Amino acid sequence: MSADVVDEAVPPVTVIECPTRLDFSYTPGVAQSRFLRALERGEITGQRCPKCKKVYVPPRGACSMCGVATEEELVLSGKGTITTFCTTQIPSPGLVPPYVTAWIRLDGSDITSMFLIQECDPAEVRLGMRVEAVWVEEADRKADLGNISYFRPIDEPDAEYETYKDYV
Ligand SMILES: [Zn+2]
Incomplete structure:
Protein backbone atom coordinates (compact mmCIF):
# COMPACT_ATOMS: atom_id res chain seq x y z
CA MET A 1 0.00 0.00 0.00
CA SER A 2 1.36 3.42 -0.88
CA ALA A 3 1.53 6.20 1.72
CA ASP A 4 -1.29 8.24 0.18
CA VAL A 5 -3.89 5.47 0.30
CA VAL A 6 -6.20 5.45 3.33
CA ASP A 7 -7.04 1.99 4.59
CA GLU A 8 -10.69 2.21 5.64
CA ALA A 9 -10.32 -0.93 7.77
CA VAL A 10 -7.74 0.67 10.04
CA PRO A 11 -9.15 3.18 12.52
CA PRO A 12 -7.60 6.65 12.38
CA VAL A 13 -5.10 7.70 15.03
CA THR A 14 -6.94 10.18 17.23
CA VAL A 15 -4.69 10.43 20.31
CA ILE A 16 -1.01 9.90 20.97
CA GLU A 17 0.93 10.24 24.19
CA CYS A 18 3.90 12.49 23.81
CA PRO A 19 5.55 13.51 27.10
CA THR A 20 7.34 16.82 26.76
CA ARG A 21 9.53 18.79 29.12
CA LEU A 22 10.96 22.24 29.02
CA ASP A 23 13.50 23.42 31.57
CA PHE A 24 14.25 27.11 31.75
CA SER A 25 15.78 29.63 34.10
CA TYR A 26 13.94 32.82 34.92
CA SER A 77 -6.57 40.41 50.37
CA GLY A 78 -6.25 37.22 48.33
CA LYS A 79 -9.93 37.40 47.40
CA GLY A 80 -11.16 37.95 43.87
CA THR A 81 -13.84 37.54 41.23
CA ILE A 82 -14.01 34.99 38.42
CA THR A 83 -14.13 36.86 35.11
CA THR A 84 -13.70 33.94 32.70
CA PHE A 85 -13.40 30.20 33.17
CA CYS A 86 -12.94 26.92 31.36
CA THR A 87 -14.06 23.44 32.40
CA THR A 88 -11.62 20.83 31.17
CA GLN A 89 -12.88 17.33 30.43
CA ILE A 90 -9.57 15.62 29.63
CA PRO A 91 -7.01 14.43 32.18
CA SER A 92 -3.96 16.45 33.03
CA PRO A 93 -1.10 15.43 35.34
CA GLY A 94 -2.36 15.68 38.91
CA LEU A 95 -5.87 16.75 37.89
CA VAL A 96 -8.96 14.61 37.56
CA PRO A 97 -11.51 15.89 35.04
CA PRO A 98 -13.71 17.73 35.02
CA TYR A 99 -11.74 20.57 36.57
CA VAL A 100 -11.99 24.34 36.24
CA THR A 101 -9.37 26.96 35.51
CA ALA A 102 -10.43 30.57 35.78
CA TRP A 103 -9.20 34.07 35.17
CA ILE A 104 -9.58 35.90 38.45
CA ARG A 105 -9.52 39.61 39.03
CA LEU A 106 -8.04 39.91 42.49
CA ASP A 107 -9.65 42.61 44.60
CA GLY A 108 -7.64 45.77 44.13
CA SER A 109 -5.93 44.56 40.95
CA ASP A 110 -6.40 45.74 37.37
CA ILE A 111 -5.07 42.55 35.82
CA THR A 112 -6.53 39.04 35.87
CA SER A 113 -4.57 35.92 36.75
CA MET A 114 -5.33 32.29 35.97
CA PHE A 115 -5.76 29.73 38.74
CA LEU A 116 -7.49 26.42 39.41
CA ILE A 117 -10.88 26.49 41.10
CA GLN A 118 -11.40 23.67 43.59
CA GLU A 119 -13.65 22.73 46.52
CA CYS A 120 -16.81 23.09 44.45
CA ASP A 121 -18.78 21.33 41.75
CA PRO A 122 -17.45 22.55 38.36
CA ALA A 123 -21.06 23.03 37.25
CA GLU A 124 -21.48 25.70 39.94
CA VAL A 125 -18.61 27.90 38.71
CA ARG A 126 -19.87 31.10 37.09
CA LEU A 127 -18.77 34.57 36.09
CA GLY A 128 -18.81 36.94 39.04
CA MET A 129 -18.30 34.14 41.57
CA ARG A 130 -16.31 35.30 44.58
CA VAL A 131 -13.25 33.22 45.44
CA GLU A 132 -10.23 33.19 47.74
CA ALA A 133 -6.71 31.83 47.54
CA VAL A 134 -5.87 28.56 49.27
CA TRP A 135 -2.21 28.45 50.24
CA VAL A 136 0.13 25.52 50.68
CA GLU A 137 1.32 24.87 54.23
CA GLU A 138 3.65 27.60 55.48
CA ALA A 139 6.57 25.18 55.86
CA ASP A 140 6.29 24.24 52.18
CA ARG A 141 6.27 27.75 50.75
CA LYS A 142 8.91 28.91 48.31
CA ALA A 143 9.35 32.10 46.36
CA ASP A 144 6.91 31.16 43.61
CA LEU A 145 3.25 31.16 42.61
CA GLY A 146 3.01 27.47 43.48
CA ASN A 147 2.33 28.65 47.05
CA ILE A 148 -1.24 29.23 45.96
CA SER A 149 -2.68 25.74 45.51
CA TYR A 150 -5.94 26.97 44.01
CA PHE A 151 -8.87 29.29 44.63
CA ARG A 152 -12.15 28.26 46.24
CA PRO A 153 -15.58 29.87 46.46
CA ILE A 154 -16.37 32.07 49.43
CA ASP A 155 -19.74 32.81 50.96
CA GLU A 156 -20.26 36.23 49.38
CA PRO A 157 -22.80 37.40 46.81
CA ASP A 158 -21.59 37.32 43.20
CA ALA A 159 -19.89 40.49 42.02
CA GLU A 160 -21.95 42.86 39.92
CA TYR A 161 -21.20 42.46 36.20
CA GLU A 162 -20.24 46.15 35.93
CA THR A 163 -17.31 45.54 38.29
CA TYR A 164 -15.63 42.96 36.03
CA LYS A 165 -17.16 43.42 32.56
CA ASP A 166 -13.92 44.85 31.17
CA TYR A 167 -12.06 41.65 32.13
CA VAL A 168 -14.35 39.04 30.59
ZN1 LIG B 1 -0.10 53.79 34.14
Whole structure:
Protein backbone atom coordinates (compact mmCIF):
# COMPACT_ATOMS: atom_id res chain seq x y z
CA MET A 1 0.00 0.00 0.00
CA SER A 2 1.36 3.42 -0.88
CA ALA A 3 1.53 6.20 1.72
CA ASP A 4 -1.29 8.24 0.18
CA VAL A 5 -3.89 5.47 0.30
CA VAL A 6 -6.20 5.45 3.33
CA ASP A 7 -7.04 1.99 4.59
CA GLU A 8 -10.69 2.21 5.64
CA ALA A 9 -10.32 -0.93 7.77
CA VAL A 10 -7.74 0.67 10.04
CA PRO A 11 -9.15 3.18 12.52
CA PRO A 12 -7.60 6.65 12.38
CA VAL A 13 -5.10 7.70 15.03
CA THR A 14 -6.94 10.18 17.23
CA VAL A 15 -4.69 10.43 20.31
CA ILE A 16 -1.01 9.90 20.97
CA GLU A 17 0.93 10.24 24.19
CA CYS A 18 3.90 12.49 23.81
CA PRO A 19 5.55 13.51 27.10
CA THR A 20 7.34 16.82 26.76
CA ARG A 21 9.53 18.79 29.12
CA LEU A 22 10.96 22.24 29.02
CA ASP A 23 13.50 23.42 31.57
CA PHE A 24 14.25 27.11 31.75
CA SER A 25 15.78 29.63 34.10
CA TYR A 26 13.94 32.82 34.92
CA THR A 27 15.63 35.88 36.34
CA PRO A 28 13.10 38.14 38.09
CA GLY A 29 13.77 41.83 38.33
CA VAL A 30 13.47 43.89 41.51
CA ALA A 31 9.67 44.20 41.37
CA GLN A 32 9.06 40.53 40.70
CA SER A 33 11.61 39.49 43.34
CA ARG A 34 9.66 41.48 45.91
CA PHE A 35 6.44 39.86 44.67
CA LEU A 36 7.92 36.36 44.96
CA ARG A 37 9.28 37.04 48.46
CA ALA A 38 5.82 38.27 49.49
CA LEU A 39 4.30 35.01 48.21
CA GLU A 40 6.77 33.18 50.41
CA ARG A 41 5.22 35.08 53.36
CA GLY A 42 1.70 34.25 52.21
CA GLU A 43 0.96 37.67 50.75
CA ILE A 44 -0.10 38.71 47.26
CA THR A 45 1.31 42.11 46.41
CA GLY A 46 0.84 44.51 43.54
CA GLN A 47 2.18 47.85 42.45
CA ARG A 48 0.13 50.90 41.51
CA CYS A 49 0.98 53.17 38.58
CA PRO A 50 1.36 56.74 39.86
CA LYS A 51 -0.18 58.09 36.66
CA CYS A 52 -3.13 55.91 35.59
CA LYS A 53 -3.56 54.27 39.05
CA LYS A 54 -3.79 50.74 37.62
CA VAL A 55 -2.55 48.02 39.97
CA TYR A 56 -0.34 45.36 38.44
CA VAL A 57 -0.25 41.83 39.87
CA PRO A 58 2.35 40.55 39.51
CA PRO A 59 4.14 43.87 39.53
CA ARG A 60 6.43 44.57 36.63
CA GLY A 61 8.20 47.60 38.00
CA ALA A 62 6.66 49.89 35.40
CA CYS A 63 3.31 50.65 33.83
CA SER A 64 3.26 49.36 30.26
CA MET A 65 0.61 51.94 29.32
CA CYS A 66 2.20 55.05 30.85
CA GLY A 67 5.86 54.09 30.72
CA VAL A 68 6.53 55.18 34.30
CA ALA A 69 7.95 53.29 37.27
CA THR A 70 5.48 51.70 39.68
CA GLU A 71 6.87 52.03 43.18
CA GLU A 72 3.79 52.09 45.41
CA GLU A 73 3.31 48.57 46.70
CA LEU A 74 0.03 47.14 48.03
CA VAL A 75 -0.84 43.92 49.82
CA LEU A 76 -4.02 42.41 48.41
CA SER A 77 -6.57 40.41 50.37
CA GLY A 78 -6.25 37.22 48.33
CA LYS A 79 -9.93 37.40 47.40
CA GLY A 80 -11.16 37.95 43.87
CA THR A 81 -13.84 37.54 41.23
CA ILE A 82 -14.01 34.99 38.42
CA THR A 83 -14.13 36.86 35.11
CA THR A 84 -13.70 33.94 32.70
CA PHE A 85 -13.40 30.20 33.17
CA CYS A 86 -12.94 26.92 31.36
CA THR A 87 -14.06 23.44 32.40
CA THR A 88 -11.62 20.83 31.17
CA GLN A 89 -12.88 17.33 30.43
CA ILE A 90 -9.57 15.62 29.63
CA PRO A 91 -7.01 14.43 32.18
CA SER A 92 -3.96 16.45 33.03
CA PRO A 93 -1.10 15.43 35.34
CA GLY A 94 -2.36 15.68 38.91
CA LEU A 95 -5.87 16.75 37.89
CA VAL A 96 -8.96 14.61 37.56
CA PRO A 97 -11.51 15.89 35.04
CA PRO A 98 -13.71 17.73 35.02
CA TYR A 99 -11.74 20.57 36.57
CA VAL A 100 -11.99 24.34 36.24
CA THR A 101 -9.37 26.96 35.51
CA ALA A 102 -10.43 30.57 35.78
CA TRP A 103 -9.20 34.07 35.17
CA ILE A 104 -9.58 35.90 38.45
CA ARG A 105 -9.52 39.61 39.03
CA LEU A 106 -8.04 39.91 42.49
CA ASP A 107 -9.65 42.61 44.60
CA GLY A 108 -7.64 45.77 44.13
CA SER A 109 -5.93 44.56 40.95
CA ASP A 110 -6.40 45.74 37.37
CA ILE A 111 -5.07 42.55 35.82
CA THR A 112 -6.53 39.04 35.87
CA SER A 113 -4.57 35.92 36.75
CA MET A 114 -5.33 32.29 35.97
CA PHE A 115 -5.76 29.73 38.74
CA LEU A 116 -7.49 26.42 39.41
CA ILE A 117 -10.88 26.49 41.10
CA GLN A 118 -11.40 23.67 43.59
CA GLU A 119 -13.65 22.73 46.52
CA CYS A 120 -16.81 23.09 44.45
CA ASP A 121 -18.78 21.33 41.75
CA PRO A 122 -17.45 22.55 38.36
CA ALA A 123 -21.06 23.03 37.25
CA GLU A 124 -21.48 25.70 39.94
CA VAL A 125 -18.61 27.90 38.71
CA ARG A 126 -19.87 31.10 37.09
CA LEU A 127 -18.77 34.57 36.09
CA GLY A 128 -18.81 36.94 39.04
CA MET A 129 -18.30 34.14 41.57
CA ARG A 130 -16.31 35.30 44.58
CA VAL A 131 -13.25 33.22 45.44
CA GLU A 132 -10.23 33.19 47.74
CA ALA A 133 -6.71 31.83 47.54
CA VAL A 134 -5.87 28.56 49.27
CA TRP A 135 -2.21 28.45 50.24
CA VAL A 136 0.13 25.52 50.68
CA GLU A 137 1.32 24.87 54.23
CA GLU A 138 3.65 27.60 55.48
CA ALA A 139 6.57 25.18 55.86
CA ASP A 140 6.29 24.24 52.18
CA ARG A 141 6.27 27.75 50.75
CA LYS A 142 8.91 28.91 48.31
CA ALA A 143 9.35 32.10 46.36
CA ASP A 144 6.91 31.16 43.61
CA LEU A 145 3.25 31.16 42.61
CA GLY A 146 3.01 27.47 43.48
CA ASN A 147 2.33 28.65 47.05
CA ILE A 148 -1.24 29.23 45.96
CA SER A 149 -2.68 25.74 45.51
CA TYR A 150 -5.94 26.97 44.01
CA PHE A 151 -8.87 29.29 44.63
CA ARG A 152 -12.15 28.26 46.24
CA PRO A 153 -15.58 29.87 46.46
CA ILE A 154 -16.37 32.07 49.43
CA ASP A 155 -19.74 32.81 50.96
CA GLU A 156 -20.26 36.23 49.38
CA PRO A 157 -22.80 37.40 46.81
CA ASP A 158 -21.59 37.32 43.20
CA ALA A 159 -19.89 40.49 42.02
CA GLU A 160 -21.95 42.86 39.92
CA TYR A 161 -21.20 42.46 36.20
CA GLU A 162 -20.24 46.15 35.93
CA THR A 163 -17.31 45.54 38.29
CA TYR A 164 -15.63 42.96 36.03
CA LYS A 165 -17.16 43.42 32.56
CA ASP A 166 -13.92 44.85 31.17
CA TYR A 167 -12.06 41.65 32.13
CA VAL A 168 -14.35 39.04 30.59
ZN1 LIG B 1 -0.10 53.79 34.14
